[in-house]
Amino acid sequence: MTGSHRRVVVRHRRDRQTRRVRWVIAAVVVLLSMGTVQFSTSARAGPQTSFHIGPLTRTYYIAADEVAWNYAPSGTNIITGQQFDATAKKYVQAGPSRIGSIYRKCLYRGYTDASFTHRLQRPADEDYLGFLGPVIRAQVGDTITVTFRNNCSFPASIHPHGVFYDKKNEGAPYNDGRPVRDKAGDSVATRAQYVYTWGVPERAGPGPMDGSSTMWMYHSHVHEVPDTFSGLMGPIEITARGKAHPDGRPNDVDRELFVLYSVMDENSTHYLEAQRRKLAKPPAADDADFQESNKMHSINGYVYGNGPLMTMQLGQRVRWYVMSMGNEGDLHTPHWHGNTVIAAGMRTDTIGLLPGTMVITDMTPDDPGIWLFHCHVTDHVLAGMQTRYQVLTTHQAPTTHQPGPPVLRRNPLSPARTSRTTRASSLSPTRYRPGRLVAQVADSPPTGGTQNRPAPLRTAAAGNPLKTVET
Numbered sequence: 001m002t003g004s005h006r007r008v009v010v011r012h013r014r015d016r017q018t019r020r021v022r023w024v025i026a027a028v029v030v031l032l033s034m035g036t037v038q039f040s041t042s043a044r045a046g047p048q049t050s051f052h053i054g055p056l057t058r059t060y061y062i063a064a065d066e067v068a069w070n071y072a073p074s075g076t077n078i079i080t081g082q083q084f085d086a087t088a089k090k091y092v093q094a095g096p097s098r099i100g101s102i103y104r105k106c107l108y109r110g111y112t113d114a115s116f117t118h119r120l121q122r123p124a125d126e127d128y129l130g131f132l133g134p135v136i137r138a139q140v141g142d143t144i145t146v147t148f149r150n151n152c153s154f155p156a157s158i159h160p161h162g163v164f165y166d167k168k169n170e171g172a173p174y175n176d177g178r179p180v181r182d183k184a185g186d187s188v189a190t191r192a193q194y195v196y197t198w199g200v201p202e203r204a205g206p207g208p209m210d211g212s213s214t215m216w217m218y219h220s221h222v223h224e225v226p227d228t229f230s231g232l233m234g235p236i237e238i239t240a241r242g243k244a245h246p247d248g249r250p251n252d253v254d255r256e257l258f259v260l261y262s263v264m265d266e267n268s269t270h271y272l273e274a275q276r277r278k279l280a281k282p283p284a285a286d287d288a289d290f291q292e293s294n295k296m297h298s299i300n301g302y303v304y305g306n307g308p309l310m311t312m313q314l315g316q317r318v319r320w321y322v323m324s325m326g327n328e329g330d331l332h333t334p335h336w337h338g339n340t341v342i343a344a345g346m347r348t349d350t351i352g353l354l355p356g357t358m359v360i361t362d363m364t365p366d367d368p369g370i371w372l373f374h375c376h377v378t379d380h381v382l383a384g385m386q387t388r389y390q391v392l393t394t395h396q397a398p399t400t401h402q403p404g405p406p407v408l409r410r411n412p413l414s415p416a417r418t419s420r421t422t423r424a425s426s427l428s429p430t431r432y433r434p435g436r437l438v439a440q441v442a443d444s445p446p447t448g449g450t451q452n453r454p455a456p457l458r459t460a461a462a463g464n465p466l467k468t469v470e471t
């Protein structure tokens, strides 16, 4: 090797060393700056979020279980406080050629661990969730894992909206050029288990116009139509970074309610045909009246107010997460009586929902009592898409709704009630004092009375206990 060659080799070695040193310095700078960002995020959080929860892996165990689901367990129309009328009976009354209100369904249910031997007990204040799957909660920055077990008789999956997933964790089979070995999560066979892992980046969390949390849904997507009509649906809630309680709920909200408006088309489930054939006098599968009788206009899987009463306290910061699923008939307009909400920064008491959409609203209830919460589409009203919520004053215990509200036994046109109704409705805007009105309403729920115009809902509704509430 000549002298000049040696000098070149030495210079090359020096260059390599310099480059290595530069890389190390760059890496150290990047790591340090990441640390600073991390630190400043926690420092900015302030006292309210001093328990800032770092990125967590939130683990859920969810099975798809077959159950017999009753859309009307009380056997009465809780909204009118009366027996089912002819219109309602079309949907809820069983007979030789009618299924009635109990259908075979496949539902997501929470378990304590991967052995799937112990079901997670749903807290009493989440009973209203009805046939929805457990609420999956996370904070931006977290990772969600769901161990899914399919106990149903058909292949099922969990397809999440909004969160970050790769192709193995999408839960939806379609032609995407992947090899078969990558499709395990797309379709989980009966009695099989699969672990889904989803990221929760910023784009899965609240946007600039959102509050502290946002909503997504999850549902089975092997055969999306019969899977979802069979019942496999649930909510996901993602809270902004630094704004979550340890369990993932937003720390600036006191009460959360998740609600699904859906005309559950039982004709399109995995189970209908078997149920039809078991009837004493099975109608033809394409019998139009039979098919209509199987369209359950439900809220969280209940019709005519049969779900557990949704409750909240006066003045609480209440967040409603409302979603819809279904077909072209699932154009819903959920409407709250008694209180107003903020949706997308605007004040309203009615929102619009299309199939597969989710809307979040915030309510600070100032008007106690039991209030109607129903779809405003007229034929949906008649078919039972109505429920109620209760705003409690702090000392009140929640009202149980079964076997039926007290108004069932009252004459709605009694003179005493007439005078009370007249008094309440004669309050002029300037005299309106929420506190006073509350006392009257809480004392004795307003019922019927001279305010009753011809009932808009159904002929038997002359004594509809909610008529005066509505005025």
Ligand SMILES: [Cu+2]
Pocket: 261, 330, 331, 332, 333, 375, 376, 377, 380, 385
């Ligand atoms: Cu509707």
